[in-house]
Amino acid sequence: MQTRDQTTKAHSSLAKQILNAARARQLLSGDHLPEQVFATLCGVSRTPLRSAFKLLENIGLLAHRKGDGYFLIVDTGSDTAAQEHLLDAFSGSLADTILADRAARRLDDMPSVSFLIRRYGATRSAVLNALTILQQDGIIDRVPGQSWSFRPILDTPDAVADSHHFRLILEPAAILSPGFTLDLPKARQLRLNIQDALLGRISNAAFHKQDTDFHSLIALGSANRFARDTLLAHHRLRRITQKDLSTPEFRLRQAHDEHLTILDSLERRQFDVAADQMTLHLRLSRNQRPDAANRGSPPMARRNR
Amino acid sequence: MNRPPIIAFFPEASFGAALNCVAIAQALALRGAVPVFVCHPGFTGVFAEYGFKEIHLPQLGQATNPADYWQAFISQHLPHFDLSPLGQLPVYVSPTWDAIVKTAIAAEDGLAKILAQIGPDIIVLDNVIMFPAIARAGCPWVRVISCAETELPDPAVPPYVSGLQVLDPKIMAFEKAYVVATGQAHSRNTAFRLTRGLPSLPPGQFMEPSPDLNLLLSPTAVRYARANPLDQAKFVYLEGCIRTEAQFDMPVLPNNDGPLVYVSFGSLGAIDTVLMTRMIRVFASITARFIVNVGGFSESYRNVPDNVFVGSWFPQPSVVAQSDLFIHHGGNNSFCEALFFGVPSLIIPYCWDGHDNAMRAEQCGVGRRLGRTDWSDATLRDVICAMLADTAMRQKLAANAAGMQAVPGNKVAAAAILALLD
Numbered sequence: 019m020q021t022r023d024q025t026t027k028a029h030s031s032l033a034k035q036i037l038n039a040a041r042a043r044q045l046l047s048g049d050h051l052p053e054q055v056f057a058t059l060c061g062v063s064r065t066p067l068r069s070a071f072k073l074l075e076n077i078g079l080l081a082h083r084k085g086d087g088y089f090l091i092v093d094t095g096s097d098t099a100a101q102e103h104l105l106d107a108f109s110g111s112l113a114d115t116i117l118a119d120r121a122a123r124r125l126d127d128m129p130s131v132s133f134l135i136r137r138y139g140a141t142r143s144a145v146l147n148a149l150t151i152l153q154q155d156g157i158i159d160r161v162p163g164q165s166w167s168f169r170p171i172l173d174t175p176d177a178v179a180d181s182h183h184f185r186l187i188l189e190p191a192a193i194l195s196p197g198f199t200l201d202l203p204k205a206r207q208l209r210l211n212i213q214d215a216l217l218g219r220i221s222n223a224a225f226h227k228q229d230t231d232f233h234s235l236i237a238l239g240s241a242n243r244f245a246r247d248t249l250l251a252h253h254r255l256r257r258i259t260q261k262d263l264s265t266p267e268f269r270l271r272q273a274h275d276e277h278l279t280i281l282d283s284l285e286r287r288q289f290d291v292a293a294d295q296m297t298l299h300l301r302l303s304r305n306q307r308p309d310a311a312n313r314g315s316p317p318m319a320r321r322n323r
Numbered sequence: 324m325n326r327p328p329i330i331a332f333f334p335e336a337s338f339g340a341a342l343n344c345v346a347i348a349q350a351l352a353l354r355g356a357v358p359v360f361v362c363h364p365g366f367t368g369v370f371a372e373y374g375f376k377e378i379h380l381p382q383l384g385q386a387t388n389p390a391d392y393w394q395a396f397i398s399q400h401l402p403h404f405d406l407s408p409l410g411q412l413p414v415y416v417s418p419t420w421d422a423i424v425k426t427a428i429a430a431e432d433g434l435a436k437i438l439a440q441i442g443p444d445i446i447v448l449d450n451v452i453m454f455p456a457i458a459r460a461g462c463p464w465v466r467v468i469s470c471a472e473t474e475l476p477d478p479a480v481p482p483y484v485s486g487l488q489v490l491d492p493k494i495m496a497f498e499k500a501y502v503v504a505t506g507q508a509h510s511r512n513t514a515f516r517l518t519r520g521l522p523s524l525p526p527g528q529f530m531e532p533s534p535d536l537n538l539l540l541s542p543t544a545v546r547y548a549r550a551n552p553l554d555q556a557k558f559v560y561l562e563g564c565i566r567t568e569a570q571f572d573m574p575v576l577p578n579n580d581g582p583l584v585y586v587s588f589g590s591l592g593a594i595d596t597v598l599m600t601r602m603i604r605v606f607a608s609i610t611a612r613f614i615v616n617v618g619g620f621s622e623s624y625r626n627v628p629d630n631v632f633v634g635s636w637f638p639q640p641s642v643v644a645q646s647d648l649f650i651h652h653g654g655n656n657s658f659c660e661a662l663f664f665g666v667p668s669l670i671i672p673y674c675w676d677g678h679d680n681a682m683r684a685e686q687c688g689v690g691r692r693l694g695r696t697d698w699s700d701a702t703l704r705d706v707i708c709a710m711l712a713d714t715a716m717r718q719k720l721a722a723n724a725a726g727m728q729a730v731p732g733n734k735v736a737a738a739a740i741l742a743l744l745d
Contacts, residue, residue: 221569225569264636
């Protein structure tokens with residue numbers, strides 16, 4: 019039986035399919051989205067399709083006219099990324115929203131439950147549930163009274179450097195731990211997604227999603243339960259809090275090539291080679307941008323760690 | 324020549340020069356040349372991320388703990404940014420030139436060895452000071468003037484870093500003060516140049532035009548009518564110099580209404596977290612979205628408003644292209660990117676060429692100037708709202724941007740550089 023979270027994700031995924039199909043047909047604001055046509059295009063029945071239409075209506079991309087069905091109220095070709103972001107933001111859980119706001123430095127170190135209820139217009143139980151999820155992920159701690167206290171997250175250059183160093187230690191080790199098993203169907207799908215991305219221009223947001231998918235897949239393959247769980251929680255933190263990183267496109271392409279090379283080695287079961295390739299990939303991915311540099315102020319390399 | 328030409332780039336250790344050179348190198352690579360970057364150790368990896376080979380100068384002097392260095396820098400210089408251009412001469416410009424000369428002398432021998440190792444066909448120097456090793460490398464060299472056009476003196480152009488207009492009665496006093504402020508550094512540099520076979524330069528000047536090619540990052544809209552026109556065979560103007568960056572997908576903010584304003588004072592300006600915090604408080608009262616570059620100081624910000632997004636680095640060309648207003652420090656790269664994409668500039672200058680570009684933006688009707696200290700919350704809010712509503716300025720900028728985009732500066736630069744090999 020699907021959980022509520024899984025159902026929401028399924029609707030969100032279908033909503034993206036609908037948007038992509040509408041884009042492929044270059045549909046414009048005012049165009050009708052016939053249910054039967056889109057159900058066939060997306061390979062689903064009308065019931066889940068209607069739920070996805072409703073989701074798109076809720077975020078302001080479709081309008082419903084009684085008796086006539088759903089109509090676009092935006093041009094699908096415009097602001098594609100914003101539309102998908104909106105969809106992600108809406109369908110994300112309250113825990114993810116709180117974490118994203120924390121990463122954007124909108125929340126105090128110790129937010130109170132009543133503040134969060136007011137901010138998100140959510141019920142007390144929903145907020146407590148979200149905080150419990152974040153507590154389980156090691157992101158927030160309960161403190162006496164009605165407050166919670168955030169632990170450090172990836173919101174400063176030093177924290178990002180620590181994250182990189184941590185991954186450098188653990189990710190190759192996760193591959194080398196006896197019993198590593200790659201989920202081959204997921205790896206195949208990820209490979210196709212990366213190859214598809216390499217055909218066009220790559221945005222940082224799209225790369226970041228595929229990058230965290232890739233590294234989460236590696237974590238999932240580890241037979242060491244502690245390495246697996248720790249890495250999965252860390253990649254979840256990266257996925258939510260680091261999605262607005264900016265890296266030149268050359269490096270994004272290079273990093274995707276490295277992802278594919280590591281998958282090649284894993285599929286050949288050359289785990290020692292894959293672990294070495296992972297080390298190299300992570301070293302090259304370390305952002306080495308100077309903290310600051312300008313006339314009269316010599317540039318400084320980041321501290322060696 | 325049977326092999327692709329090797330073009331050695333030596334940008335100054337500033338993001339403006341570095342990324343300007345990246346744009347030209349990208350255009351050269353598309354034409355089959357091989358760009359190689361000679362870079363300061365602190366810039367390790369910056370050029371490699373764009374796909375270019377890097378060769379690093381040896382570390383000059385002892386490495387300082389970054390936190391200690393910045394605390395000292397902020398304590399010493401932050402108050403100086405509030406001074407007038409004239410007031411900055413003895414306390415900021417003078418020690419900066421001292422440091423530039425000292426660094427250039429220290430880098431010389433290492434640079435000569437690296438150039439011999441690379442064996443370039445052409446050297447591109449984007450800096451404010453000459454390196455004798457480049458003149459002696461035995462190949463043509465290109466000077467890139469990526470600061471304001473004022474860097475190249477002319478009777479009809481106001482003095483460099485003065486923030487003055489042509490015919491301003493204060494020009495003579497500024498020029499005298501500039502020569503005094505730079506006197507010690509100039510003497511030291513002259514002595515160094517003479518030992519390396521280069522002639523002395525006029526007072527206040529640290530770099531000569533190249534006898535081969537000079538590239539001026541100065542779009543038509545803000546260009547000066549010079550009293551002594553430049554030789555078109557050796558001086559080429561660039562209409563912006565925009566690098567190719569990854570697309571920046573604009574984050575959806577909790578309060579996502581209104582036009583988009585991008586705010587960046589460069590990596591140096593980001594040190595003034597107090598000023599930025601005050602500005603962000605004002606942004607919260609405006610119906611617009613604000614993308615704010617806070618450099619390496621993100622931990623200084625708390626309770627960021629729902630219509631503001633702070634980040635440590637943005638692919639600036641992609642963000643500017645999506646913006647309705649660009650608030651910046653007047654660095655020439657930022658100013659030219661705003662012009663290239665037809666975006667009005669609100670310039671709050673800190674130092675150096677920022678003063679010149681702020682004055683020129685206002686004079687040419689492509690932006691407004693605001694002093695660092697002479698605004699209240701209400702005046703900042705009013706000027707932002709007025710600029711967002713200024714359709715006449717936007718239309719003028721859009722027409723100008725179309726002209727600039729028709730002749731991208733980095734492609735013009737690449738063609739001119741490769742023509743030196745003909």
